[in-house]
Amino acid sequence: MKRILLSIVLCLVFAVLIVPLGTVLAAAQNFPELKGYVNDYAGVMTLQGKAQLEARLSQLEKDTTAQVFVATIKSLEGNEIQDYANRLFEAWKIGQKDKNNGVLLLVAPDDRKMWIEVGYGLEPIITDARAGRIRDDNIIPAFKEGDYEKGIIDGAAVIEDYIRKGTPPAPLEENxxxxxxxxxxxxxxxxxxxxxxxxxxxxxxxxxxxxxxxxxxxxxxxxxxxxxxxxxxxxxxxxxxxxxxx
The missing domain is CATH 1.10.287 (Helix Hairpins)
Structure with a gap:
């Protein structure tokens, strides 16, 4: 009986101390510092391209309050890109606090992966279907040619256009x-x-x-x-x- 009680106590200690500790360690992951709208840590953009995109995204926030940030990192270091993008989105606190109207375009060239993370406030505008089309039609084709800057700028331009128009997708008409x-x-x-x-x-x-x-x-x-x-x-x-x- 004593062994059973001891096992229960140890399980409770594990649940109370170890599990939260793991959560804290995960949350404490060292993400790159947010320096501006364009954070090119993978070095795939030119200074001119970064400056032009930075200016466009800055003006977009002034006009609409929506925040669109770009981040490039060389590698995800074994992380799933969707999970990494979600945690980076939260760490950088993208979007207005009361509107959650932010978008993160994350690119990891060495892993050949990219992701568009959208805040709840913009999900009716940048739907999963639209994000998928932006990826397939505007970003990936340029990436396949090795032109990461073009893919990023073109993808960001379409995201900006959707936000400025503010129009949700039309309901699919019955065939x-x-x-x-x-x-x-x-x-x-x-x-x-x-x-x-x-x-x-x-x-x-x-x-x-x-x-x-x-x-x-x-x-x-x-x-x-x-x-x-x-x-x-x-x-x-x-x-x-x-x-x-x-």
Whole structure:
């Protein structure tokens, strides 16, 4: 019994002392010093490029109160970039305190990774989808050519444009083509249920006349079902070729 109590006490001591200590040590990680809007610790930007971007981001904050910071570090040293960006964002206290309207563009050239961290106040504007498009369309292509400065400046320019416009993405409109296919599927299942039920009923009937009529109806329904399935398979291909799909 004493051993059990001792084990419980040791577990409690571990939970109370060791776990918080680990949290404190993690929080105390040495992040690079915030020197301005552009913090090029990886040395991938020219003095002219840094100065121009610094001026643009400074003016953006004056005009909108939103803060956009750029940070480049050579390596993440084994850290996940999303986690590092989130902690750096918090350490640098990016964004106005009452609005949380900040954005951090983090680049780690040696690891070939980058991340756009967005404060809650700007998430309706810089959505995950928009951040992904900025990465894929404006940043990564330049990075692949070895031009990190161009990728950073182009990416920051699109972020700035979104913030200045302040327009959330429009709701995705429902695709009428998909609606048609959805209706076909519902109709197919309803017709299938009716066909199975009526076939069982007619099988028990001795009337040749009813059997003939139902045979014609069942044939028509089967033809309609087959045509519907063909439309479901071939239709999307045709609509995609015509540019009518999403």
């Amino acid at each position: 009428p083509v998909k609606n048609i296919f959805g209706d076909w599927i519902v109709a197919f299942f309803i017709l299938s249920i009716i066909t199975v039920y009526m076939s069982g009923f007619m099988a028990r009937s001795k009337s040749v006349w009813l059997g003939g009529i139902w045979g014609a109806i069942a044939g028509a329904l089967i033809g309609l079902a087959v045509g519907g399935i063909a439309a479901l398979i071939i239709g999307p291909i045709i609509f995609a070729a015509l540019g009518l799909g999403t």
